[in-house]
Amino acid sequence: MLFGNRRPLLPLFPLKSIQSSISFAFSCLILVTIVVTSLISYRLSVDAVEQNATGYIEEIIKQVNSNIQSYVDNMENISLLAMTNKDVKYYISDNDFISTEERRVYEKRISDLFQAILYTRQDIASIMVFGYNDRFVSDRRITSLNPNADVRNAPWYKSAKAAGGQSVISAPHVQNIIQNEYRWVVSLSRELRSTDGISPEGIFLVDLNLSVINDICRQINLGNKGYVFIVDQEGNIVYHPQQQLIYSGLASEKIDEVNAAASGASFTTGEGDGKRIYSVQGTNFGWKIVGVAYGDELIANKDTLSRSLFLYAFFGLAIALLLSVLLSHQLSRPIKNLQKDMKLVEKGNFDIKTEIGQMNEIGQLGRTFNMMVGQIKNLMEEAILTQEQKRKSELALLQSQINPHFLYNTLDSIIWMAEQKKHEEVVLMTSALAKLFRSSISKEKELVPIRVEIEHIKNYLIIQKMRYNNQLDYRLDIAPSIMMYRSLKILLQPFVENAIYHGIRNKPEMGLITIRGYEEEDRIVFEVEDDGLGMTEEKLEMLLEPVGGSGLSDPLQSGSGGKGIGISNVNERIKLFFGEPYGIQIRSELEVGTCVTIIIPKLD
Amino acid sequence: MRKSRLTVVFTVMVLVVFIYAFFYARFTGVADWALSSGEADKNVIVILKTSNVRSDFWQAVKGGIEAAAKEMVVNAEIQGPLAETDANAQIGLLEAAILRKPHAIVVAPINDYRMKDVLGRVREAGIQLVLIDNPIEIESPPVAISNDHLRAGRLAGETAISMNGGHPKAAIISDNVDVLASVQRKKGIEEALFGYTDGIYGTYYSLDSEERAYLIAKSLLSSGETPFNTFITLTESATLGTAKAIEEEGQAGKVKLIGFESSIEEIQLLEAGVLNATLVQRPFNMGYLALKSALKLESGRSVEPDTHIESTVVTRLNMYSPENQKLLFPFNENE
Known part of the structure; x- marks a missing residue:
């Protein structure tokens, strides 16, 4: 409970892309390496130069020493000459x-x-x-x-x-x-x-x-600031370029250290810029000759050293950084490509096949991805197919069902006609109904020759005409050439039903339904036209709305509602069967009538 | 595959460009920057009262300046007219120096009515100014390094007291009433001898003439019993003239002589015991401190506005001590 709110650990490189993470890591590594090596080499060079310089000063002071010694020896010789x-x-x-x-x-x-x-x-x-x-x-x-x-x-x-x-x-x-x-x-x-x-x-x-x-000491070049001084046994200054300043207390000299130092010894005082190197040489007459060099001058090119090192390091760094960026780009590019392709898949494009470079880890990843996308695509297609199949059979089932109201009404009409002793009409109607049923429940395939379909619609119209008596008339105008082609079963009935219920039933005069069928290029066009009341825009839209999701329960209600199985369902069924270019168009005008155009392909 | 080859080519190209640029740079400007050592040298122009090698005092100042220049690693150009009184030449040198725009100018100005104006122009040009030896008064006084004449005078007075067992009676021989150094020396003597009865017998003016000083001393000494026991002579010429009179009157050692400054003649008088003490300045220190102050000013650090260099009392006994030898006998490096 105590740690219930623990936050996730921050990543080592809090950067968004792998490329920047890699570049960042590389850069850090390179930076540290270069800085460390530069510092170490700088330190080493400075030490080496300092050591060299100290040796050099010692040599110079030895030289001064021997020069002064030779003058003193000379005096000694003169004194011996006089003595003897x-x-x-x-x-x-x-x-x-x-x-x-x-x-x-x-x-x-x-x-x-x-x-x-x-x-x-x-x-x-x-x-x-x-x-x-x-x-x-x-x-x-x-x-x-x-x-x-x-x-x-x-x-x-x-x-x-x-x-x-x-x-x-x-x-x-x-x-x-x-x-x-x-x-x-x-x-x-x-x-x-x-x-x-x-x-x-x-x-x-x-x-x-x-x-x-004085000349000997003055001519010694120990840098701009370096100088030579001499002290005697007691530590009194024999020669010093700033003797007067020392006497006045304006300058000081490390006399004690020099006294303590043995001949040939060197010591340093001060730190940083004030660093001085003292080189002490004794003489056999008691003087000590001391060379003083300033650290910052000894390592005359200390600045040069550090600056050229800095430059080298800078150039090295620049190149290394460039390389790291390129390298990380190289490394992350296939991942980026893969990512881009994944984005496309996310958007629904399953036709992607990512490009596989080398067969390394990322290449394998890409291959797996391709396989995965392929499988998804197959599954998707399968699912769509199944769905379509299901829908098709649903719709077919829907249409093949005879509206029960229609059946009752028709049977009522038959009974009524039988009572009237209109035998001929009863026979005609009953045989039409029987034919209608037969074609409805026939276990034949979905597609039937247009001749069969026309036969079916003719039977339907016969029944309807007898029912509505003199209120309805119809005309079939089918081109004989299309009779052999195949069409969906029970294609036209919903439109005829529609025309009767919405167009003609409520019309006071006689209504006419014309069904035309002809071929147009490689298509077959049916037109179901009525001269009924026509429809308003709203009604038209309502008609075109798909009816229900499953649509299975509709036919039971549609008898009273008069919607039939729904124009839109027919349209969907055509499109499912024949594809997008086919379907229906409805043209309707109030008081003039409605014309439904059904377009299907020519199928042998 | 093509893309990666392109990358490789690009990398190689960039590398080549870098390496080329680097080596190109080595032989041009960047290399100068990288391989140059240290900062640009600073320039200081020093204009003394005289550049005459015979002037031990100014040669010692020069020595001090050179010592400081070496220590601080600067270019110090030392100039000066040949004669100590040649104000025209010094003003000419100053004007030329202003045009060259050095970092600082150190001047030992010769008294002249135009000097204030010229020094003002040095400052207007944004050049740091340090005055030495003669701190003439100009607006917002510049940094000055000068001998502490007042204190030297006081030392002379104190020497007179100790030499006469606490009963000083001094005759002062000065040069002029309006020479700043002499006025201050006299003031110092007066301060030291204040409170002693007849501490100061009188003050006389030789107008910087050895002959006049001799005549003054001679007349003072020849009047029988001298009512004073010490001559304090404020200039070298006065010292030499007075010494001559003392020697002629056979009063060496009896009448004390305390002088200022040093020369071979004065040293010999010291050795001979005619001159009992002389107050010696430290020109080397003055030059040294002047250049140091100029550099401090140039780098923006605070500098003591007035530095006084003290004088030392040199007598026969201590004249050959290591310290005083250096002061009395300037070692001429060019010898």
């Missing part, structure tokens, strides 16, 4: 010179050496030696030091001293020790020792133009 140079050693050693002239010679020699080095190296800004003995020599002949710059407090000086013979690389800074010169350099400094290697004697300084490193 005897002149330099002697010049800054603690021993006293005899004369300033002798000192000048040394100064000149060292200066020449440094100058020679400087000539070959454009990247070196200056080479200097500061002895702890306050002696000082540089690559220039005449060097005026900045009086306000305290060399001993310079970071490179102090750290070299602290490092004890190891070379020290400074962060980029402005070198201010030479008067009126403020250059951005990277300094390599190193403490020089005496020949025995124990006592420290001075500091050696090589300055590398920062522009060298």
Whole structure:
């Protein structure tokens, strides 16, 4: 009871036709497949490109690294050269010179050496030696030091001293020790020792133009936005294209992550458009060179990738959809044809034979359908035939019956005539009645020669004439040539009866019934004409109305009603027997008379 | 049977048409759309007061603009007259820029009576406008990025207080009464020194002449016992002239000198101890922020209408710190 009102389940594809259902299902399937494959291939391609790009950045940064390393190595070599140079050693050693002239010679020699080095190296800004003995020599002949710059407090000086013979690389800074010169350099400094290697004697300084490193970093192309930066051991920025912004807090850099990262490592930060890939390379002098590339640029053609994938998917989809429509059309077409034919059958056309294509399921369906329609058609025909047969025999039975009133009246007339001793008339009437009965009850076939039919009507008219005495006269005008043809039994009697009862009986004067019979082409025409009262339209229509369904009980009533067995029944009987083109026509005019024309085929 | 063959033929035809159309499209417009990467580049024209490579300040602004342009991936075209005072040339450049209809124009306007009209026309043309350095007043003020001269002045005053143990007595040497930057710097100093007895000894105008500043300082110093202990010079020329007078009078270190801006000469004076402090601007940041603001405006986001760039006090002690080195010695990338 609880689920008494359960609704039927909705179909999976709530579409009207099979074709659209199939297309819809196909389309969904294709859509899902294409979308899924596109997404997966997009993801895979992006991953692959990203991996490639990361490798590429690593390579570039390695290259930068080795370039910078080579410059630093070069400075190192220069420092070794100075360290092992005897002149330099002697010049800054603690021993006293005899004369300033002798000192000048040394100064000149060292200066020449440094100058020679400087000539070959454009990247070196200056080479200097500061002895702890306050002696000082540089690559220039005449060097005026900045009086306000305290060399001993310079970071490179102090750290070299602290490092004890190891070379020290400074962060980029402005070198201010030479008067009126403020250059951005990277300094390599190193403490020089005496020949025995124990006592420290001075500091050696090589300055590398920062522009060298700057150029290397700037020339690296890591996309439009990508850049290279350098941090030292402590995580201080050595070089960064946005150094000033970082100092002012307008920009930030992932220094901590870089510090934590090992050399050769890569890491990514950010998501989506802000994704950045950091590639870190360490150097043997403590700097870390970091390449930063932007994800959206690395996968430079990410958009291209997605758009061409989209295009491919779109075209694929379009073609697939088209195919699905065609395919579903192909599949559903025979069903549609079948459906169309079924519609025709529904309307009553049983002559349909549906076209059967391939002998698949639908073909079999079509074949079964054809068989079914054929059977239905046969059954229908059979039923019609049976019905007709039944009706025919009904009608025949109806007509062959003698109206009882007629019989009583006739017998009354005979009795009356016998009482009058009119023997001849009695004989005539009785013999006519006997003939009439004989032909009525004869077990002969439905069709009789016209001669017999005429004989029959003549007997009937004889009886009627005697009954109505001088009120009725008749004339038979039958072409002898038609006598041999066959006609329905008791064809004319209803019309004659009609003419008497409706036309002549109530006419004060003598009435005349003329029966004509002649052939016309391949037909035989009978005319039953009276000059009686004629009929109104309404009466005519009433006459033509079929009498009753079965019509069997009618003849009993029709005696009083005078309708006989019904004009329409005769008409139906003719049509049942001979077909549509045959039948009766009635022409009637008040006060003039009625003429019934009966047309039947010529039958031998 | 005939019908289905027709369908097959039709299908094949459609397929062929599709494939043909696709490959045809690859070599024409659709392909451009499909294979082009990213949006169309944005154009910004930047017109500085000068494009002279000798101007460290404007070269640093340019550096900031270039850094921002790289970061934001835009085309930034940087122009400017050769001389900082050439208003005609700058107006000419602006007019040419308007005709080219860039997405935005960044201008450091030179003071000129026609400038308001030209800037008005930039806006009428539907181009986003950002002013830098000199926020001249026009109707419905545009976004401006400028140095915070008022705050710089206040910093200078505070430096004077701390250098003199809380007893500042400052002589101010400005250039002109009607230069906005100088007026604001002076106002900042006055705010900082407000409440100190004789905090400001007097204000003098050098008309941006080193010689005049020298003469003013000389006359102030040569009058025996000086009734003030600090010079605050509002321009570079005033600083240099005053420094020369202090050195000549042997008053270096005794009379404090606090200047503005930076140049090699000023740096050397700092090193020598004649100039005790200078207030250095951050032109790189100004350029950087200007371009960023212009792009923000262009994409319809809200932008702070007035951005002030702060100055830094640089003294002898901190002048070689990594931060200040960058400010004092702009690294010329084209070197």
